[in-house]
Amino acid sequence: MDGQGSRGEVVCDGGTFKCRTILDLLLEKSINIAQKKKKRSTRAEANMKALFLSLLICTLLSLSLSKERCNSHxxxxxxxxxxxxxDPYLLASWKSDTDCCTDWYQVECDSTTNRIISLTVFAGNLSGQIPAAVGDLPYLQTLxxxxxxxxTGPxxxxxxxxxxxxFLRLDWLHLTGTVPDFLSQLKNLTxxxxxxxxxxxxxxxxxxxLPNLGALxxxxxxxxxxIPESFGTFKGSIPDLYLSHNQLTGEIPASLGNMDFSVIDLSRNKLVGDASMLFGLNKTTQNVYLSRNIFQLNLSNVVFPxxxxxxDINHNKIFGSIPPQMTQLPLQSLNVSYNRLCGQIPVGGKLQSFDYSTYFHNRCLCGAPLENCK
Structure with a gap:
C-alpha cells in the first residue's frame, strides 16, 4: 500500500488549486528532456547542412577560378x-601554362566570349616580318x-x-612594299x-x-x-587625312573640294597648282598643312572656314596679300613664311600675336610684327 501510495501520491499547487500525481510529474520531465534532445539534434543537423553548403560553394568557386578563360585556338x-x-622578352608573359585573358600583356579578351579582340605590341626588340598567324585571330578588332x-617586310x-x-596601326616599323589594295576589304576600319x-x-x-574610316x-x-581622285568621294565619314613627307606629285584633285576635312596634311611633297578648294566659309575645316610644296594660289581670294x-603654308609660291578675314579666325598657329606675299599684315585678331618668323621671307609683306610699311 505504501509503495502504491507513493507512486500515486497527489501533489497540489496551492496557487492554482491543480493537483498532479508523482507519475504526472515524472512523465512531464521525461517529455521536457526528450524535447531538449530533439532541439539539440535539429541544431546539429542545421549546422551540418550549413557546413556542407559552405564546402560546396568553396569547391565550385575553386573550380570556377581554376577554369581558364582563354580560348584554346x-x-x-x-x-x-x-x-x-x-620568344622575345617583350612577350615573356605569354606562357602556355597561364591564362592569356588574365595573365598575358599586350592582349585583351572579350568579357563575354573570351576571344582575343586586341593585340598591341609596342616598343620592343622584335625582329622579322609580321607573321601570317595574325590573320588566324578571327575576332580581332585592334591590331x-x-x-x-x-x-620588316611587306x-x-x-x-x-x-x-x-x-583599329589597324603598323607605324614606326621598317615595312616595305606597297600600300596593299586588300585593306579596302576591312569595312569596319575606323x-x-x-x-x-x-x-x-x-x-x-x-x-x-572604307565606309567608317575616321583617320588615314x-x-x-x-x-x-x-593623290587619288577618289579621295574626293569618300564613302561614309570623311577621314582626317595625313599624307605628308612623301614624294607625291601633280595637282590636288578638284574633287577634294567636295570634302569637308577636319584635318588635312599634305606638307613636304612635290604637289603643284591650286589648293584653294580645300577652304571655304561653309566648311568646318580646322587644320590645314600645305608647307614645302610648289603650290601657287592667290591668297587674297581665299575665304577661310x-x-x-x-x-601652315610656308615654302610655296603663294602670292597676293593676307585677307582681312583672317583677323576673325581663332588661330592657334600660323605660318605663311617663304612665299611671295605682299601688302600690309591686317591688324587685329591673333595676327599680331605671332612673331616675325610666321611672316618673314615674303616678297613685300610689311606691318607688325615685321617692319612698318613704307
Missing amino acids: DKKVLLQIKKHFG VFRKLTNV IQPAIAKLVHLK FLDLSFNGLSGSIPSSLAL HLDRNKLTGS SGMANL
Missing part, C-alpha cells in the same frame, strides 16, 4: 606568333605593331581575313595608320571605299604618284 595562335619572333624598328596579306578589325615606314608606290584609290595616316613613307585653328 587563340592561345595556340598567340604562342605561334611568339615563336615566330624568337597594333608600332615602334619596332627591326620589324604588309601581311593575312590581315585581310580580320573582317572585324576596327583608324588606319601606316606612317613612319618605307612604303613605296602609289596610294590605292580603293581606300576611299600614310605620312612619312616613300609614296609616289598623285570660320573655325580655322592651324594653318
Whole structure:
C-alpha cells in the first residue's frame, strides 16, 4: 500500500488549486528532456547542412577560378606568333601554362566570349616580318605593331581575313612594299595608320571605299604618284587625312573640294597648282598643312572656314596679300613664311600675336610684327 501510495501520491499547487500525481510529474520531465534532445539534434543537423553548403560553394568557386578563360585556338595562335619572333622578352608573359585573358600583356579578351579582340605590341626588340598567324585571330578588332624598328617586310596579306578589325596601326616599323589594295576589304576600319615606314608606290584609290574610316595616316613613307581622285568621294565619314613627307606629285584633285576635312596634311611633297578648294566659309575645316610644296594660289581670294585653328603654308609660291578675314579666325598657329606675299599684315585678331618668323621671307609683306610699311 505504501509503495502504491507513493507512486500515486497527489501533489497540489496551492496557487492554482491543480493537483498532479508523482507519475504526472515524472512523465512531464521525461517529455521536457526528450524535447531538449530533439532541439539539440535539429541544431546539429542545421549546422551540418550549413557546413556542407559552405564546402560546396568553396569547391565550385575553386573550380570556377581554376577554369581558364582563354580560348584554346587563340592561345595556340598567340604562342605561334611568339615563336615566330624568337620568344622575345617583350612577350615573356605569354606562357602556355597561364591564362592569356588574365595573365598575358599586350592582349585583351572579350568579357563575354573570351576571344582575343586586341593585340598591341609596342616598343620592343622584335625582329622579322609580321607573321601570317595574325590573320588566324578571327575576332580581332585592334591590331597594333608600332615602334619596332627591326620589324620588316611587306604588309601581311593575312590581315585581310580580320573582317572585324576596327583599329589597324603598323607605324614606326621598317615595312616595305606597297600600300596593299586588300585593306579596302576591312569595312569596319575606323583608324588606319601606316606612317613612319618605307612604303613605296602609289596610294590605292580603293581606300576611299572604307565606309567608317575616321583617320588615314600614310605620312612619312616613300609614296609616289598623285593623290587619288577618289579621295574626293569618300564613302561614309570623311577621314582626317595625313599624307605628308612623301614624294607625291601633280595637282590636288578638284574633287577634294567636295570634302569637308577636319584635318588635312599634305606638307613636304612635290604637289603643284591650286589648293584653294580645300577652304571655304561653309566648311568646318580646322587644320590645314600645305608647307614645302610648289603650290601657287592667290591668297587674297581665299575665304577661310570660320573655325580655322592651324594653318601652315610656308615654302610655296603663294602670292597676293593676307585677307582681312583672317583677323576673325581663332588661330592657334600660323605660318605663311617663304612665299611671295605682299601688302600690309591686317591688324587685329591673333595676327599680331605671332612673331616675325610666321611672316618673314615674303616678297613685300610689311606691318607688325615685321617692319612698318613704307
